[in-house]
Amino acid sequence: MTRVDTPVIGADANAPRAAGKRDVWLVFWIVPAFYTLFGIIFFALARVMPPPRPDVTTSQIADFFVDHATTIQIGFGALILIIAGAGIANGIVVFHMLRMSTGSVMAYAYMGGMAVGALPGCLLVACAFLVATFRADRDPGLLALLYDLGLLSYVGSLGCFAVAYFAFAVAILYDRNEIFPKWLAYVTVWQIVTEVMAVPVFVSKAGPFAWNGSISFWMGTVVFGIWLSCVIMFLKKATERQPHDEAPVP
Secondary structure: OOOOOOOOOOOOOOOOOOOOOHHHHHHHHHHHHHHHHHHHHHHHHOOOOOOOOOOOOHHHHHHHHHHOHHHHHHHHHHHHHHOHHHHHHHHHHHHHHOOOOOOOHHHHHHHHHHHHHHHHHHHHHHHHHHHHHHOOOOOHHHHHHHHHHHHHHHHOOOHHHHHHHHHHHHHHHHOOOOOOOHHHHHHHHHHHHHHHHOHHHHOOOOOOOOOOOHHHHHHHHHHHHHHHHHHHHHHHHHHHHOOOOOOOOO
C-alpha cells in the first residue's frame, strides 16, 4: 500500500523549511578568526599598524621597504589569501540585519558600503606595498609614491565606511525585533565621527591629524576596536537567540 501524508491544516506547502543554524555558527566563528589574523598581519608583519611616519624623506622610505621587505611580502601575501574573510564577516551582519523589522534596504546599503570600502581600505595598501617590495632597485621616488598611496588610502578611506555605519545604526534604531541593542547604534555613530575626523590626513604630514596621528589614526583605531568587539559579541547573542525553526531569510 502507498502511504499518503495527511496535509497539516493551516500550513503553507510552499513555505521554506527551517535551515537550522550550523551554517550560521560556522560563519560566525570565522569572524573572530579572520580579525585575529588581520591584526597579526597588520601589526606584526606588514608594519602599517601603527602606520610609519608621513614626514620622512624619500631615502628613509626606501630604507623602510628594504628593511621590512620580507615581512611585508609574507604578511600582505597572506592577506590576499584570507581577505574574503571580510566578506564573510559582513555577510553574517547582513544576515541578522535582514531579520530586523526594518526591511532589507539598510542591510544592502551596509553590504555595499563595506564591499566598496574593502578596496581602498585594505587591498590597495597591500598591493602598493607588495609592488614596492617586488624590485629592490626601484626608483626611490616611485617607492615614495607607493608609500603615500598605500597609507593615505588605508587611513583615509572615509565615505564608504561612513555610509555602511550609518545604515547599520539606522537599522538598529528602527528595528522592533531587538536583534541588536539600541546602544550599539550610538557606538556605531562614533565610527562615523572617526571617519570624518580622518579627512585631514590628505593634507597633514605631522600632528594629531596626520595618518599616524592621535586623532586621525589612534582615536579611530580605539573606537573601531570597541565597536568590533561589541558587534562580535552581539552577533553571537543574535545567533543564540535565533529560533531553530526560523524560516530562511528570503
